[in-house]
Amino acid sequence: MIPFAELLDRLAYTPARNAKLKLLAGYFAATPDPDRGWALAALTDGLPFSFPVRRTLMELVEPRIDAELYRLSRDYVGDTAETVALLWPEPPSAADRPPPPRLGDIVAELGLIDRNSLGIRLASWLDALDSNGRWALLKLLTGAPRVGVSARLAKTALAEWASSRGSGATIDDIEEVWHGLSAPFLPLFDWLSGKSPRPDIAGAPVFRPMMLSHPLEAQDLAALDVGQFAVEWKWDGIRVQIANGRGATRLYSRTGEDIGQAFPDIVEGWNAQGVFDGELLVVRGGEVAPFADLQKRLNRKTVTARMLVDFPAHIRLYDALMIGHDDLRQLSFDERRTRLDAWHAAAPPPRTDISPLLPLNEKEALQATWSATRGNAIEGLMLKRRTSPYLAGRPRGHWFKWKRAALTADCVLMYAQRGSGKRSSYHSDFTFGAWMKREGNDELVPVGKAYFGFTDAELVELDRWVRNNTLERFGPVRRVAPGLVLEVAFDAIQRSPRHKSGIAMRFPRVHRVRWDKPPAEADRLETLERLIEG
Amino acid sequence: MQPFETWLYPTPEGLYCEPGRFFIDPSRPVDRAIITHGHSDHARAGHDQVMATRETLAVMRLRMGAAGAGKSPHTIELGQPLTIGDVRVTLHPAGHILGSAQVLIEYKGARAVVTGDYKRRRDPTASPFELVRCDLLVTEATFALPVFRHEPDTREIGRLLASLAAFPERAHLLGAYSLGKAQRLIVLLREAGWDRTIYLHGAMVGMCDLYRSLGIELGALEPVADTKRESLAGEIVLAPPSALADRWSRRIPDPVTAFASGWMRVKARARQRGVELPLVISDHVDWPELISTIEDTGAEEIWVTHGREEALVRAATLMGRRARALALLGRENEAEDEAE
Numbered sequence: 001m002i003p004f005a006e007l008l009d010r011l012a013y014t015p016a017r018n019a020k021l022k023l024l025a026g027y028f029a030a031t032p033d034p035d036r037g038w039a040l041a042a043l044t045d046g047l048p049f050s051f052p053v054r055r056t057l058m059e060l061v062e063p064r065i066d067a068e069l070y071r072l073s074r075d076y077v078g079d080t081a082e083t084v085a086l087l088w089p090e091p092p093s094a095a096d097r098p099p100p101p102r103l104g105d106i107v108a109e110l111g112l113i114d115r116n117s118l119g120i121r122l123a124s125w126l127d128a129l130d131s132n133g134r135w136a137l138l139k140l141l142t143g144a145p146r147v148g149v150s151a152r153l154a155k156t157a158l159a160e161w162a163s164s165r166g167s168g169a170t171i172d173d174i175e176e177v178w179h180g181l182s183a184p185f186l187p188l189f190d191w192l193s194g195k196s197p198r199p200d201i202a203g204a205p206v207f208r209p210m211m212l213s214h215p216l217e218a219q220d221l222a223a224l225d226v227g228q229f230a231v232e233w234k235w236d237g238i239r240v241q242i243a244n245g246r247g248a249t250r251l252y253s254r255t256g257e258d259i260g261q262a263f264p265d266i267v268e269g270w271n272a273q274g275v276f277d278g279e280l281l282v283v284r285g286g287e288v289a290p291f292a293d294l295q296k297r298l299n300r301k302t303v304t305a306r307m308l309v310d311f312p313a314h315i316r317l318y319d320a321l322m323i324g325h326d327d328l329r330q331l332s333f334d335e336r337r338t339r340l341d342a343w344h345a346a347a348p349p350p351r352t353d354i355s356p357l358l359p360l361n362e363k364e365a366l367q368a369t370w371s372a373t374r375g376n377a378i379e380g381l382m383l384k385r386r387t388s389p390y391l392a393g394r395p396r397g398h399w400f401k402w403k404r405a406a407l408t409a410d411c412v413l414m415y416a417q418r419g420s421g422k423r424s425s426y427h428s429d430f431t432f433g434a435w436m437k438r439e440g441n442d443e444l445v446p447v448g449k450a451y452f453g454f455t456d457a458e459l460v461e462l463d464r465w466v467r468n469n470t471l472e473r474f475g476p477v478r479r480v481a482p483g484l485v486l487e488v489a490f491d492a493i494q495r496s497p498r499h500k501s502g503i504a505m506r507f508p509r510v511h512r513v514r515w516d517k518p519p520a521e522a523d524r525l526e527t528l529e530r531l532i533e534g
Numbered sequence: 535m536q537p538f539e540t541w542l543y544p545t546p547e548g549l550y551c552e553p554g555r556f557f558i559d560p561s562r563p564v565d566r567a568i569i570t571h572g573h574s575d576h577a578r579a580g581h582d583q584v585m586a587t588r589e590t591l592a593v594m595r596l597r598m599g600a601a602g603a604g605k606s607p608h609t610i611e612l613g614q615p616l617t618i619g620d621v622r623v624t625l626h627p628a629g630h631i632l633g634s635a636q637v638l639i640e641y642k643g644a645r646a647v648v649t650g651d652y653k654r655r656r657d658p659t660a661s662p663f664e665l666v667r668c669d670l671l672v673t674e675a676t677f678a679l680p681v682f683r684h685e686p687d688t689r690e691i692g693r694l695l696a697s698l699a700a701f702p703e704r705a706h707l708l709g710a711y712s713l714g715k716a717q718r719l720i721v722l723l724r725e726a727g728w729d730r731t732i733y734l735h736g737a738m739v740g741m742c743d744l745y746r747s748l749g750i751e752l753g754a755l756e757p758v759a760d761t762k763r764e765s766l767a768g769e770i771v772l773a774p775p776s777a778l779a780d781r782w783s784r785r786i787p788d789p790v791t792a793f794a795s796g797w798m799r800v801k802a803r804a805r806q807r808g809v810e811l812p813l814v815i816s817d818h819v820d821w822p823e824l825i826s827t828i829e830d831t832g833a834e835e836i837w838v839t840h841g842r843e844e845a846l847v848r849a850a851t852l853m854g855r856r857a858r859a860l861a862l863l864g865r866e867n868e869a870e871d872e873a874e
Binding site for chain 1: 679681683700701778779780781782783784788791801804805806808809811812822842844845848852
């Protein structure tokens, strides 16, 4: 438990990705099975249990500390688990502390424990751990430890560790076996350290690494031979993979997270073996609903009957990685499409259709169609090379996304916040506003926040401007005088009752710094409101 | 025994001893001040007569110029009783920083100790805290919550050295208060075997020189301004806390930012500062030490100044002591991380 606690502690404070990878790879190298496998589970899919420990903790704390002193401590620290970890009584000397439990032992016991005896066991573990170990244990019990590590990053670190052991396995190889395995992942570690062959996942509904696209840049467009590419609409949902095998169906997000629980309407009706690629949407009466409707269905553990009726899910399929037992990934896009169309026509799963190919063979027609996307409330176009196999990752030159042109607005800088990591000495997160009339006066109201889009040289200038024009400081945030206009680019404006302005920008970024423009000439809120779609 | 409040009480200037006609660590200029130590929230400029240890007077001159130690500075030797007005005053080491002292005041058979800032652990740059038995203990309360327990300093220094070994390509930028903490860290690093040159932010150079002239060995130090950026990889650079997120820090390429302070024990506080390697090293007593000091001094009455008064008053009351919070102006608003 102690090495895992130290890992969590360091990760929580480490902003840089490479440093995180190094810490994780070092942990995998130094920690024996099954502890490292449980740690991997805790950082990715979570451990197979969670306990509502709040009440148990209060019962443990009560005889150990005065209630008033506990309250003052909790108010200061701001987090129950951390407060208990910090003020838990220490033995008179380190030599009096019982030997600390191992992560694997704790997990094994928790799997069997009766909830009524949790308190007693928990107290004995807390007695045996130091404050950081206690904190890590309590975080583990209450769910995923939030230390800024995505499942993807943990797997990347695993691949780095494996390659240091001479294994040729890549992150994609790991992704591919991942969902066929479970914690503590002994076959995975055996395989990556060369002790046993790759785990057999044939036929299992595991996640296959997706093929991703690049944005279409000006030079790509100039060199584009339109005849070589299949063209589709770019749909405004989320990319998913649906996999069926060994009698089970799984729905995966782009990063390989299993999101099936939130979409029983898709998963339960699915009847076809294979692995398919498509866009998850909410579709009502054949019409695609706005993204905000889909958002209501995302990030949920359960879903109500009412939501299934109000926000019906749908998959618009555009590729097939496997049909039945046939792996199609080495075939060309055209061949895969033909197989997909034929399969779907023969026995379409409920709540699916096929993303149509657009008959565009000339660059002029392509450009005209793209230019009309905003007017048609379409997000943009996808261009896929007809001869390309299905390649994991983001290979260059095969798939392009061509988003509709951004909208822009001139907004006034209102607040700037210090960045983190390499940007910690720069004010790099900018909140900007538009003018509105209030009680007869013009006043700025915040409409968005952006922290990229500018060059490093511009950031130095922006930071200097912020420091020289600060009116007030709140910790890392500065309120600045209304003196600088930012030309902000964004994809869309949506209604948002949560914001004071009543609107929210989608994908905002700083397009240009308008050093020249007087703030009074920046845009008004009414102008932005007119851009709301639908 | 006469109630203590009749002869020792807070005023707008600070804590005042009436029969001795002196203030202790006053926040405004006064005729006569006893200064416990040289930190800016205790040692202010502008007093007429300043009484303090030799080291504290030297620190005050360095920080505030030749007149910083008042119009008439008076050195008090540790452990040597001195009659001031109708009281007897003795300074005893407080273990907080070089020259820091507690003030024992004896008046009509009653003994009052004003601790100033203090710690009870070993510090190679300060005389060790001396326990003084008393009837009234006026104690600081910077870390007066049960969640504050400082780690052994060797463990924290070990974590810093482990990070230097794990990231040898990155400079380690270590934030620490310029007076006391910085020099203590340097000596602790030397004791742990770190004999490389340690690089200093410009604001620290003068204080390190003063420590050396007062007999504290610090090893090889260089101002970071004279150093090529590339040669800082794998080195330790010491800077005041305020410089960590300041433009100054940009001269250090891709540093691991560390910060040595008792506040680092609370994760939210460390994250707020953007610290990558928080080190729990403090020059104040932690909670268990506050409690044991109350017990060890035998004081029946406890007054609690600057910090988390509420919790310590509660704990002292539970221990059967008469306890009250003493609101002293000029302390409560200090930025917490600078106050260390």
